[in-house]
Amino acid sequence: MLSKKTKYALHALTYLGKHKDEKTVLIHDIAEEHGISHKFLENILLELKKAGMLGSKKGKGGGYYLIKEPKDIPLSKVIRLLDGPIALLPCVSLNYYEPCAECKSEALCGINKVMVQVRDETLKILENKTLEDILKTG
Amino acid sequence: MLSKKTKYALHALTYLGKHKDEKTVLIHDIAEEHGISHKFLENILLELKKAGMLGSKKGKGGGYYLIKEPKDIPLSKVIRLLDGPIALLPCVSLNYYEPCAECKSEALCGINKVMVQVRDETLKILENKTLEDILKTG
DNA sequence: ATAAACCCTATTTAATTTATAGGGTTTATG
């Protein structure tokens, strides 16, 4: 399951996407809209900013704004940033690989094989669906 | 990511599948083979038993054994039993549905839409792949 | 009778997630 952090991030990005005609958007407004703690959301927006997904303006009248086109923000990127691996097993993760302690041989592990398939199908969706797709409906 | 419980369960089932010519298999042997705590594994095997996935024999010379053909144990069932939902969001789970607190309208939520897709593709694999498939390789 | 092995429930520990706290820095504005 996705963490709240990731869900909040997706909602925040969606909010920013919907308001991209405005110059900046306040943390406060996003937090209120989705009933998220202001401070918790602040941390998330900072992470998104450091990851180059959005920009901000300090001082009075400041706020956050998208610095990329929604179509250039794949969901996989957001999930990986906030949640870490998308794969169901560490031994199958492309970005956060680790061997499984209880597994003798990865090459001979049937569980591994299935989870590679799941990962690939999942990524096929999450790497191609972007913020733009979410904006269409939401 | 799958919990250790689920991973241990899958390994235990695999072990039982490999030794199904033997009448029973000891917790001890499975635990040792995969470096799992005996007692922790015991709890897991009990859950699998209660769920009707395996049988046991008490007393000296007892142990656990599969009561189903490996091909009749889909991975989705094991994962759901030990880990709960397979879906990435509660609002998209078939077996553990719950609305998302931060979401205003499920019907209008673009995140929801994408996660339905991910769920469906994942289930397409996990409901059709069974213990038998894992045994082939592992 | 005894030892081996599963059965059951409760508790503890550890890890992770979620949230809060508190001050620092920048900047528009009057």
Next chain:
DNA sequence: CATAAACCCTATAAATTAAATAGGGTTTAT
């Protein structure tokens, strides 16, 4: 230039969940 608005940063606490342990109970082959 004073002020208030707003983001910036790091640390800590609280809550939840996952993982492991504990300890005795019951069954059964020998």
